[in-house]
Amino acid sequence: MAELTHFNDQNRAKMVDVTQKDVTFRIAKATGQIIMQPATLERIHAGTMKKGDVLAVAQVAGIMAAKKTSDLIPMCHLIPLTGVDIHFSDDDKTTITAVTTVKTKHVTGVEIEALTACQIALLTIYDMCKAIDRGMIISNIHLVEKDGGKSGHFEFNDEA
Template identity: 45%
Template sequence: MSTEIGTESLTHLDAKGNAHMVDVGNKQITERSATARALVEMKPETLAKVIAGGLPKGDVLATVRIAGIQAAKKTPDLIPLCHPLMLTKITLDIEPINESQIEIRCTCKLSGKTGVEMEALTGASVAALTLYDMCKAVDKGITIKETGLLTKTGGKSGNWNIDQEGSK
């Protein structure tokens, strides 16, 4: 089984195609960061209640923020081949972008031997799921969309941002 796609190799597969955890022992420690986003769409009335704090479950945005931070810290417990990391910073920015959409951005940082993309993606994803959970009693049609990596810095592969790939 090939472990290469184009000129890139799949680092989580060995020569036989078996999954394994990558050995990062010989990699250099560098400053690394990643930002991921999730876009959540809901009825305008629901978003207005979220912003005003008018939902029965309490402060939705505070709960969403804490859930995203907690999830980023627990990423290796959820994603089988992720390394446990000593994250030095996790931020969750939650902003309405119009009357029916709210954007969640999770940024993770550390000095280490492996990147934090999965931590940022997990934080944004779980924050979005928590937003759904907190609001589902009043709006079951909430959708989570456009979850993805926006930027990453540091490491052997250097810096990357979504603008290099073009809009999806």
């Protein structure tokens, strides 16, 4: 198991010093789902939710969240993002899946930015639909893949 790096010599939290790390291309992809009543998904498809276009607003919210991650996660570095993309798919029944991809050329990775974007996009769907469906479930949020940097390539293995 790798050594934890977010503690100083007094065993107190610190932001890791990345000054000496090389600038490299880095990418991370995260996913998650929101499960809802069939009627809720039908209204999203029909564009008849009172608050507007649910997926368009969720997409913008996710992008904004990726850009604000260091304001939310205390030890996260402020990273200049070069790309954020969010795709939604659904099963035509009850579940919307969000997939977020975040890119940078920097000294540290964008896994947390991808995970934050995914969660905020899904929370925005919940917020926009809660008036008709408070029982929605947000679940299965995880890192799908990351590449770049010293630790190299990671791909989620759902068989582990």
